[in-house]
Amino acid sequence: MSGKPLRIGMIGLGRAARAHLAACDRFPESLCLTAVCDINEALARSTAQRRRVQAVYSDAFRLIDEGPIDAVDICTPQCVHAAIAVAAARAGKHVLVEKPMACSLDDCLAMVRAAEEAGVVLMVAQNQRYRPQWRAVRDACAAGVIGTVRGIDVCATLNIFQGAAPGHWVYDARSAGGGVMMSFAAGVLDLVRYLVGDIVRVSAVVRTADLRFVGAEDWAAVNLEIAGGAVGQLLVAFSAAPSPWRDNVVIFGDAGTICAAAPPSGRLEPLIALAQEGGEFRPLRAACPDLPGEDMFANQILHFAQCCREGRQPLSSGRDNLLTMQAIFAAYKSAATGSAVEVNSPL
Numbered sequence: 237m238s239g240k241p242l243r244i245g246m247i248g249l250g251r252a253a254r255a256h257l258a259a260c261d262r263f264p265e266s267l268c269l270t271a272v273c274d275i276n277e278a279l280a281r282s283t284a285q286r287r288r289v290q291a292v293y294s295d296a297f298r299l300i301d302e303g304p305i306d307a308v309d310i311c312t313p314q315c316v317h318a319a320i321a322v323a324a325a326r327a328g329k330h331v332l333v334e335k336p337m338a339c340s341l342d343d344c345l346a347m348v349r350a351a352e353e354a355g356v357v358l359m360v361a362q363n364q365r366y367r368p369q370w371r372a373v374r375d376a377c378a379a380g381v382i383g384t385v386r387g388i389d390v391c392a393t394l395n396i397f398q399g400a401a402p403g404h405w406v407y408d409a410r411s412a413g414g415g416v417m418m419s420f421a422a423g424v425l426d427l428v429r430y431l432v433g434d435i436v437r438v439s440a441v442v443r444t445a446d447l448r449f450v451g452a453e454d455w456a457a458v459n460l461e462i463a464g465g466a467v468g469q470l471l472v473a474f475s476a477a478p479s480p481w482r483d484n485v486v487i488f489g490d491a492g493t494i495c496a497a498a499p500p501s502g503r504l505e506p507l508i509a510l511a512q513e514g515g516e517f518r519p520l521r522a523a524c525p526d527l528p529g530e531d532m533f534a535n536q537i538l539h540f541a542q543c544c545r546e547g548r549q550p551l552s553s554g555r556d557n558l559l560t561m562q563a564i565f566a567a568y569k570s571a572a573t574g575s576a577v578e579v580n581s582p583l
């Protein structure tokens with residue numbers, strides 16, 4: 237496939253897929269949508285028609301067996317990520333899978349093993365890692381611009397009712413593998429790891445405040461111990477009203493502070509400011525020459541295509557993501573037992 241666009245089979249054609257497809261469309265020289273699949277046949281057919289895709293499926297395993305593809309992009313609910321990803325890897329297809337990676341550690345491990353045995357790329361769509369602003373924050377922390385990082389405070393809230401009506405699978409732990417911690421914090425904790433380092437111990441509290449969630453928490457608070465000695469705290473919510481989307485991060489070093497705030501207006505770009513000791517807050521410029529553009533979804537899918545072409549590990553590889561998922565599973569265990577839980581590498 238070298239030199240030719242990566243042929244992608246998109247599986248699950250809902251909200252997440254729309255962002256992936258829009259990014260895919262922008263780079264026809266690198267990416268080509270050649271097959272689509274959704275268990276909702278009408279949605280699969282209408283998507284295929286709109287995008288002039290010939291290969292249309294309602295069964296992911298048939299797409300994997302028969303589709304004219306080099307890779308799959310899995311945007312289904314997470315309860316079926318592992319089965320599809322393992323089948324795709326065994327068939328020699330590269331795999332991009334939405335976050336959270338899967339609903340159990342065993343499933344996550346099976347995905348990593350299948351990809352490594354088959355020699356294909358397994359990448360988790362941790363899109364925040366491909367946002368230039370977060371790259372700039374990470375680089376500033378790594379370069380010691382705020383000295384030694386001592387603490388991180390993250391508040392990431394969402395009003396899910398605006399995006400998905402009650403009854404949608406994300407409200408139900410049986411299809412989502414949990415609530416806000418699984419479906420939302422899997423991305424936020426990954427961002428914490430990306431910015432300041434791995435999480436080594438957690439203690440957590442979860443609550444189901446809105447009873448339209450079925451066995452799934454809509455609020456969670458997690459205390460974090462981070463490799464290297466920093467401490468952190470995370471508050472996530474699915475039913476923050478009326479907040480549409482908010483992602484506030486403050487990182488405290490012993491020589492400065494970085495504040496990154498997405499204002500509660502629905503605007504997605506974080507406003508990032510840096511203050512060094514004795515100084516005022518000033519904007520932190522996001523100059524990231526290795527990222528192709530401003531759009532994190534475009535950066536993400538181009539990175540995937542490049543890793544497939546060059547046979548190298550992505551920045552958000554399945555193997556790397558095991559530690560993010562371990563932190564999530566540890567947080568659930570802590571919430572259930574009332575004790576702090578270590579986050580160990582499972583491989």
Ligand SMILES: NC(=O)c1ccc[n+]([C@@H]2O[C@H](COP(=O)([O-])OP(=O)(O)OC[C@H]3O[C@@H](n4cnc5c(N)ncnc54)[C@H](O)[C@@H]3O)[C@@H](O)[C@H]2O)c1
Pocket residue numbers: 247248249250251252253273274275276279294295296311312313314316334335336419
């Ligand atoms: N929506 C977002 O902003 C967002 C953000 C981050 C991560 N994600 C993740 O992306 C994934 C998809 O979420 P979504 O919001 O797009 O959900 P969605 O409900 O909007 O879309 C999911 C689609 O998958 C289809 N589907 C279900 N089971 C299938 C199967 N076995 N084979 C083929 N198609 C199947 C459904 O019919 C539906 O069209 C989830 O893992 C979610 O956590 C979504």
